[in-house]
Amino acid sequence: MKIAIQPSKVILVLTALFMAQYSFSQDYRFGKVSKEEVQQKVHPTDSSANAAILYREMITEFDYNQTEGFYITTEVFERVKIYNKEGFDWATKNVNLYQGSGGAKEEISNLKGYTYYLEDGKVKDQRLKNDGIFEEEMSKFYEQTRFTMPNLSEGCVIEYRYMIKSPYVSNIDAYRFQERIPIEKVSLKFTAPEYLNYKTHQKGWIPFSIATDGNERRMSFRTTRQPRRGEAIPVSETAEVTYRQNIYKVDIEDVPALKQEAFAGNIDNYASSLKFELAYTDYPGSTITTYSTTWDAVSKSIYDSQGFGAELDRSNYFDKDIDALLAGVTNEDEKMFRIFDYVKKKMNWNGFFGYYADEGTKDAYKSGAGNIADINLMLVAMLRYAGLNANPILVSSKSNGIPLFPTRNGFNYVIAGVEKNNTVILLDATNKKGNINILEPEILNWQGRMVRPNGSSTWVSLYPSVHATESAMINVDLHDDLSANGTFKSRYTGHYALSFRNKFTDVNKEETQKLLEKDKAEVEISAIEFENLKNDYEPLKLTYDFESFDAVEEVGGKLYFSPMMFLAIQENPFKLEQRQYPIDFSFPLKDRYLISITIPEGYQVESLPEDIAFGLGQDAGEFRYVISNTGNKIQLSVEFAINQPFLSAEFYPNLKKFYQLLIEKETEKVVLTKA
Numbered sequence: 001m002k003i004a005i006q007p008s009k010v011i012l013v014l015t016a017l018f019m020a021q022y023s024f025s026q027d028y029r030f031g032k033v034s035k036e037e038v039q040q041k042v043h044p045t046d047s048s049a050n051a052a053i054l055y056r057e058m059i060t061e062f063d064y065n066q067t068e069g070f071y072i073t074t075e076v077f078e079r080v081k082i083y084n085k086e087g088f089d090w091a092t093k094n095v096n097l098y099q100g101s102g103g104a105k106e107e108i109s110n111l112k113g114y115t116y117y118l119e120d121g122k123v124k125d126q127r128l129k130n131d132g133i134f135e136e137e138m139s140k141f142y143e144q145t146r147f148t149m150p151n152l153s154e155g156c157v158i159e160y161r162y163m164i165k166s167p168y169v170s171n172i173d174a175y176r177f178q179e180r181i182p183i184e185k186v187s188l189k190f191t192a193p194e195y196l197n198y199k200t201h202q203k204g205w206i207p208f209s210i211a212t213d214g215n216e217r218r219m220s221f222r223t224t225r226q227p228r229r230g231e232a233i234p235v236s237e238t239a240e241v242t243y244r245q246n247i248y249k250v251d252i253e254d255v256p257a258l259k260q261e262a263f264a265g266n267i268d269n270y271a272s273s274l275k276f277e278l279a280y281t282d283y284p285g286s287t288i289t290t291y292s293t294t295w296d297a298v299s300k301s302i303y304d305s306q307g308f309g310a311e312l313d314r315s316n317y318f319d320k321d322i323d324a325l326l327a328g329v330t331n332e333d334e335k336m337f338r339i340f341d342y343v344k345k346k347m348n349w350n351g352f353f354g355y356y357a358d359e360g361t362k363d364a365y366k367s368g369a370g371n372i373a374d375i376n377l378m379l380v381a382m383l384r385y386a387g388l389n390a391n392p393i394l395v396s397s398k399s400n401g402i403p404l405f406p407t408r409n410g411f412n413y414v415i416a417g418v419e420k421n422n423t424v425i426l427l428d429a430t431n432k433k434g435n436i437n438i439l440e441p442e443i444l445n446w447q448g449r450m451v452r453p454n455g456s457s458t459w460v461s462l463y464p465s466v467h468a469t470e471s472a473m474i475n476v477d478l479h480d481d482l483s484a485n486g487t488f489k490s491r492y493t494g495h496y497a498l499s500f501r502n503k504f505t506d507v508n509k510e511e512t513q514k515l516l517e518k519d520k521a522e523v524e525i526s527a528i529e530f531e532n533l534k535n536d537y538e539p540l541k542l543t544y545d546f547e548s549f550d551a552v553e554e555v556g557g558k559l560y561f562s563p564m565m566f567l568a569i570q571e572n573p574f575k576l577e578q579r580q581y582p583i584d585f586s587f588p589l590k591d592r593y594l595i596s597i598t599i600p601e602g603y604q605v606e607s608l609p610e611d612i613a614f615g616l617g618q619d620a621g622e623f624r625y626v627i628s629n630t631g632n633k634i635q636l637s638v639e640f641a642i643n644q645p646f647l648s649a650e651f652y653p654n655l656k657k658f659y660q661l662l663i664e665k666e667t668e669k670v671v672l673t674k675a
Contacts, residue, residue, distance in 0.1 A: 028055040028079060028185075033116045033157050035123050041155070042083060046182045046257060051087030053183040054079040054157070058175055060190045070196075071167045079159040082152065090181065091115075091149040091158055096142050098168065106166040108145050113160030115151045126151040128160065139352040139371070169196060170278040170291050171409055175250075178206055178271040183255040190276060193217075194244040199279045201405055204272025205580035206256075211249040218242045250274060258581075262573030265445075265584035266398040277405060298406045299449050299457035302394065307356035309453075311377045312392070315385045317362040322382055335386045336418055336425070337537075340436065343382065343429040347375045355394055355414040372413055372430055379416045379429045393417040393426070393460055395448040402446055413443055417450050417460060424450065424460050433501040435536050437464060438494060441586040446646070463645050467590040468494030474593065476551075476565060480600040484551035484565070489543045495587045497540040505533060520566040522550040558606065559672040563597055563627065563636045568666035574656040583647040583655060590641040597634040604675045605629045609668040616658045620644040620651065623662050634670065 043049040057077040064070050080090050097106040113128035133147045149158040166172075177186050192198060200210060218240060227234055258267045278291040303309040325342055329335055352358060352371035361378040364370030370378075376392065383390035395413040396403050403410025416427040426437050434440070444462050451457045469492070476486035492500055504512055509528070516525050524547045531541035552561045562568050599605070613624040624639040640662070647655065 028057070028077075030077060030112075030159060030161055031114065033079065033114075033123065033125075033159065035118075037079075037081060037157050038116055038118050038123055038155060040081060040083075043081075043182055045254065049087075049181050049257060050082075050084050051090040051181045052081045052083070053179060053181060054081055054185070056183060056186040058188045060172075060188075062169065062191070062193055062196070068167055070169050071165060072169055072172065074164045074166070075161065076164070077159070077161040079157065082154065082156050082158065084154050087181075088152050091152050093147055093160065095145045095162070095164070096138065097145065097164070098166070099141055099143055100168070104167045105143075106164060106168070109163050109165065111145075111147065111160070111162040113147065113149055113158065115149045116157040116159075117151065117153055118155070139354060140358045141354065141356075171407065172276045172278075174203070174273040174275040176271055176273045177208065177250065177252055178204055178255050178258055178273070180258050180260065180267070182257045183252075185253050186251070186255060188248070188250040188274065190248040191245050192248075192276075194246060195283050196281055197279045198246075198276040200248070201275040201277060202273075203275070203404065204270060206252070206272035208250055208252050208272065208274075210274070211251075213247040213249070214244055215247065216242055217245050248276075259576060261576055261579065263583050263585050264581060265586070266401070267581060269398070269401045270581035275404075277407070293406050295406045295449060295459075296455075296457050298408055298410075299394065299451045300455045302355065302408060302411075303392075303451045303453075303455065305356065307358075307360075307373070308377065308392070311357045311361045311373075312381050312384065312453075314362060315381060317365050318378070318382060319385065322385055326386060332388060332420070336383065336388060336427075337436070339382045339386060340379065340427050340429060343375065343379045344432060344434070347378070347429060349375060349430040353397065353400075353412045355392075355411050375430050376414050376416050376428060379427060383416060383418060389419045391417050391419070391450050391452050393424075393448040393450045395443050395462065396445055397443050398445045399442065400445075411449070415439065415443070415448065417448075426460075426462065433498060433505065433536055435498065437466075438498050440498075441495065444586045444645075464494060464587050466494060467588045467641065467643075468492075468496040469589070470496050470591045472567075472591075472593050474565070474567070474595045476595065476597045478552060478559075478561065478597060478600050480559075480602070482552040482554060482559075483547065483549050484561075485545070485547040487543065487545055490541070492540045492542070496589070500530075500540050500542070501533060501536065504530065516544065521548075523548045523566050557674065559600075559603060560669040561672075562667050563595060563609075563634055563670050564593070564638065564666045565595070567593060567595075569659070569663050570667065572656065572659045572663055574652070574659055576652075579649055579652040582649055583651060585642050585645040585647075587645050588641075588643055589645075591639070593636070593638045595634075595636040595638070597636070599632050599634065599672055601632070602675055603672040605634065606671040606673045608634070608670055609665065612665055614658070614661060616642075616651075617654055618644075620647060621655075621658060623658070623665075625665050638666070 037054065043052045055078065058074060060072060060074045062070060062072055082088060082091060095108055097108060099105045111133065114125045116123055116125045128147060128149055132150055133145065136144045136146065138144050149160070175188050177183070255272070258271055260267055280288050280290045282288045322339065325338055326335055329338065346368060347364070348369045350369050350371055354371050355373050357373045357377055358371040359367065359374050361374055361381065364374035365378060380390045380392050393415050394411040395415055396411050397413050400412040418425040418427065426439055428434050428439050431440055439462060447459045447461050449457050450460045470490055472488065472490035474486060474488050476484055478484050503515060512528055513525055516528065517523060525544050527545040529543045532538040533540060548566065551565055552559050608627050608629055611626045615622045621642045626637045628635050
């Protein structure tokens, strides 16, 4: 939750400040799009770019009035080049506006935009109209203004500008300097009065410097004093205040795009950006008020809030139901399981994130629906009622980013944790297909902050300690017509099982077949059977028959085939020469394949791939390949494991090589000759 500084204290010190006008000059002027910009076919340094930000400017200044207190205005101006249809997404902009309690809210104004295009060799434009602007309530605390630029075409240039007014001077959104498309020039100017002191936090791998400066600002304001002797009514007077402004500037050119790659999580977390954190306020004639804080202080303030800790103390709306549910049960694990399963089945998530209860746990329980906090704070309360050592764990989803310094905005999610035998068991009852210690990958984001009733808090790892496993047995018959058929039987646990349940539950047979055949080339699958698809607490099993029409290749009378068949990884997911951000597998994983192949009658093995075993280093991963031949049977055992789900960017060269070696081995051929 964001915090607004109340005006009363400031009125006593300065009365009314910061209403002066601010002027600035730009290298790019709004409405001055050149013909050359519209004519440009590809980006000069990134030919793969579907779009590029030609210019981004952000100007933040502080103003004040006696009604609202301090508030911030941020002017945003962007000019974007659209190269092709795939770049049309960059013509839609979403602006999230925080709506706090007590009427304090963020607002957007002065929204203007144009699309520029060529017609008969001349630059034409079309204005953004009201039918392209949409407002939507995202949650109790956020509204979104979304606009889509008109008359889009390949090669067009769009530009827009708007102003955000916010009373939340202690919680300022980060300024982004990098996107998934190139940025040719980005400029930030942040001007704050001397009475508000900010720390700066830089993020990302693009280096940039912050130029600091300052100047004096003078402002006239009016006050009203009580009448003196001989005066009948209060008197308005004009006074002046001179104060210093601290100015921060960032100017960067030729910012490369963030490149999406496999196992990157949310790469926006690694975009270069700058965050301003209010450290303290120091008004004349007043003591310093400190705002920089610790994670313990943040956690305690959240816990003490009405929409959080107070919800954990209520039990009168569920006590009878839980008493009946746990009648005769003495085992703590069984109590935890029953309560978790009960809340999962009874409650429906309404799609809203947040760590504060929205409906309130009591009303949510009655209606059977609520936001993340309504459901999981209710779960914690029930677990405590049953005598378990349960506490809420504050989490930031991957889309929300990784919190780098203490702030309430660092979290947007809450789950339940049960402390037992020096471990913490993780529970999220909003996920209908979830399991104990099995969280959705979206919230497997480093670590969460567990908060206890006594006000203490601690970091808790969100990564599973147990591997998700796939154990498969494949029997294959090869034929001299170059086809192959066989059976596939596999068992999945952990996040593998969750992934299959998310993908295949309530999917018809035809769509299931299409999904299983995807990326398997000329393979037809039939006789598909799932076991425990809807039983979240047991390993999931899958069996099917398959027929492959391109498994074997004949060259010079010899047969060549990969014994891994359609299970072999064909392409290295890691393609970049260098990678500046970490590798995120989300969870540790382990795959094991036992493959038995019957070769065609009249053929014999001429050569087999060699056995091999290698590791990723620091016990981060391993690969093992063992193959043998007896008579007309080929037996293959393949094991692959990633033991550390989160690897730093320094691991990237080794990981890329690891996968390359793995692919070379998995695609290596067995050679058969006629007997």
